[in-house]
Amino acid sequence: MCIMLCLLVNTDEAQQLLLDIYERLDDLDANKAEARAGRLLHGLGFTKKMQQKLCKDFSGGWRMRIALARALFVSPHLLLLDEPTNHLDLEACVWLEEELRNYKRILVMVSHSQDFLNGVCTNIVHLTKQKLYVYGGDYDTYVQTRQELETNQMKKYQWEQEQVAKTKGFIARFGSGSRASQAQSREKTLAKMLESGLTERVVAEKILSISFPDPGKVPPPCLMVQDVAFRYSDNTDWVFKGIDFGIDLDTRVALVGPNGAGKSTLLKLIDNQLLPTQGQIRRNAHLRMGRYHQHLAEQLDLNLSALEYMMKVFPDITEKEEMRRIIGRFGLTGRQQICPMRNLSDGQRCRVSFAWLAWQCPHLLLLDEPTNHLDIETIDALADAIKSFAGGMVLVSHDFRLIRQVADKIWICDHQEVKEWPGDILSYKEHLRQKMQADFTPSKK
Structure with a gap:
């Protein structure tokens, strides 16, 4: 028209x-x-x-x-x-x-x-103190450039503070007498320096520290998956057929594969949320497992505060101050702990879920897309916590950097199988890139 x-x-x-x-x-x-x-x-x-x-x-x-x-x-x-x-x-x-x-x-x-x-x-914009700072290059370049700028800023700040201290000392000593004119001249110089503004001191952003308690030892084998097959009903396709593997406290594995291949289903089978259609999964009777999934925060009672929720879930902890310290380890402090969780951001609710997970003291962490709603600093803190954790871990994530930091092995879930990738996650990414280029390159007839 x-x-x-x-x-x-x-x-x-x-x-x-x-x-x-x-x-x-x-x-x-x-x-x-x-x-x-x-x-x-x-x-x-x-x-x-x-x-x-x-x-x-x-x-x-x-x-x-x-x-x-x-x-x-x-x-x-x-x-x-x-x-x-x-x-x-x-x-x-x-x-x-x-x-x-x-x-x-x-x-x-x-x-x-x-x-x-x-x-x-090609450019990174950093929002801090209600201002925007633009850096050229990718994220790694931004981190390096910012560190260099802050180092130079701190050197300039320290030099200026030394000059101010020396000038004030000279004025105090020679404000009267034969060198009074020099003192007055320096006083004017100092006034101009202060008027034009001094370099601000670099204030390091608060680094979040996350930790998972030491769960203690469980003798191997902790968990054995033996000739397991699974499908949701007789009318659906098999998700897995004939898979075999073992998991111990030193296991650090990332599950990869396309959506729908069964990664989350496998975690549920390990966690006994689902039962195998065929085969068996043997677990050590003393093995404790903690599963984090991307919808866990949605199951929180949003009418409760984080403090009220945690004390309700863990009634053995009767001291509020002790529970406050537990929650505080995951970056929730002050008013964030006592306001209704509906007032928290998605990332803050995820931190409540991590506190809940950690305080179960699991031997085996089952993490299904743990980085959704988390910022980069929290993801780095989570990676450090996993690396120092004394138990095992099975991870499903789309974050290549997190996988590279915490996983020793890569298992591919696809075509009803679970098989180990022979290289690291970067070689798997390159494999995916080459596969994608082949899929999207028109064939010549």
Whole structure:
């Protein structure tokens, strides 16, 4: 209708509008719109069959992927993305990294994934003290540049403070007498120096420290999975068939694989939330397990404060001050501990969940996407806590950097199997990148 109006009016303004519309259609490659939409959805993990389903039939995580595909399809002049890697598996993260790396327009993104930021960003904007500071380069470059600037700032601050102290001392000693004129001159110099403003002292941001209690020893084998097969019902496909492995307190493994391959299902089988359809899982009678999953914070009673919730869950701890210290270890202090949890951010509620998990004193941590809603500093604190933890860990995560920090082995869940990847997570990422390039390169006939 808009185009018809432009043709009828035939004014210079209408002609320009028409040219803009044609240019926009060319930008969107409108003749290949369906194929382009299919390519975007395929990159985000949608099979051809899934692409024909109604949006209402998808879970919340998959709807987020649809919303992301829609934003990429529109190809706006300014694309704003807030934590785009949440709800993605590693393969989709690699695809999205390549897609955004080549984005030809303006991209502004918030992300907790340092690896993703390094792969996509050419500038980093740091928000602190209600001001924005722009750094050129990727995230690693930003960290290095900021450290150098703060080091130089601290040196300048110390030099200025020494000069101020010396000048004040000289004025105090020679304010009268034969050198009074020199003292007056230095007093004027000092006044100008103070008026122009002194360099601020560098105040280090508070470093969060997370820790998991020592659970004690459990003699191996802690857990044995023997010839296990699983499916949700007789009418559904097998998720796993004939898998075998063992887990002990020195196990540090990351589960990788596409969404729907069964990573979360495997954690539930280990945790006895699901029972094998065939085979058996043997657990040491003394083994304690703690499972963190991305929906755990949604199960909190938001009418309670973090302090009230923890004292309700752990009635053995009767002293409020002791419980305050426990919660405080996870970065919640002061009013954050006593206000209703509905007033906390998603990241703060996740910290409550981590406090709950840690105080169960598990021998085996089962972590399913623990970095969602966490900031970079908290993720680093979590990594340090896992590395110093005396028990075992099985991790599902889309954060390559966290996996690189804490996992000794990579297990791939796919095609109803669980098998070990022969290299580290970076070699697996390169494998995914090469696989993606092969999938999206048109075959020559």
